[in-house]
Amino acid sequence: MNTDINYLTALTSEFFSDKSIQKKLRLINERNISGWETWLQIELATFLHEHASEPDWEREVTLSIDKRKEKSKLTIRPDFIIRKKGWQKDRYMAIELKINPSVKSCIHNLMADFVKLGKMKRSELDIRSYWGIGLFLTQSDNEKPTSDIVENKILEWGFDCDQFAATNIFEIPKTPYSYIVL
Template sequence: MRSEFDYITDMLKDFFEQKHIKDRLNVIDLMDITGWEVWFQIEFSYFLSIHESEPEWHRELSFSVDARKEKIKHHVKPDFLIRKKGWALEKYAALEVKLHRSPVSCVSNVLSDFDKVRKIKRSEIDLRSYWGLGICKEHDVVYIEDIIQEKAHDRDYHIRPSRRVVSIIDNTPFSYFII
């Protein structure tokens, strides 16, 4: 699981270091634009398609849920499924993305996605791991880490410090976290 975490975090670090991404985030902030999750997903999809590691990736593939865990919804669509070249065939890491100006809402939304992904039938896909990416308007890294700990504890999730990253997106008012 450590290799998946390192791979995903390294890719996201490279993604957020791009000048054009920072420029767009600043416009999003300046113009108080909402609903920018689709923009992010398009930009990240393009980034994956040209990344030097040549990952295999998919967007929002539909999977059945385990009926023992979910009575209402019948399908789940993770934002991204990523398989690094060299990983076992048909084994993917799921990445769920949430963007919210409020770090509290952002963390809560990422953890809600964890609940969703955990319900996928194991026979549908072999997930190596699943990760949540949150982007919020906050530069106090310790504050974001505290929110992650508190909200994870409230949901009975144990997120080890070695399995999370909180980072400021330089030259923007935003930070991102991976858990």
């Protein structure tokens, strides 16, 4: 699990350090553009495709839901599945990407995705772990600390905070945004 979070944190750090991504994020904020989650997923896909570590990745792979855990929905499609080169074949991390100006809403949406991912049928594809990347506006100094908001949301959803001990929150340089790897 630490291997996964370390790899994902390194990837996201490199991705959000890219000057071109930062410039586009500033424009998105300045022009108050909405609906840009798919754009960010495409940028991340391009980044993964060109990355030196040569990860094996796919977008929105359809996976079956365990019918004992969910009756109404039959499938789930994580935003990404990623396997670092050299990892055991066919063992992937599932990644969900969420964007919301509000950290509280962003974390809420990630927690909802974790609940859905937990209903995945285990025999279909070996998902070694699942993670969320959340992008939100950086909290100002006079607002409640982001880490407190995250912890409250984790508890509200009934998860154990120890599960998320490796949670990382980062400000994206030269932008009004921060991101979390959860």
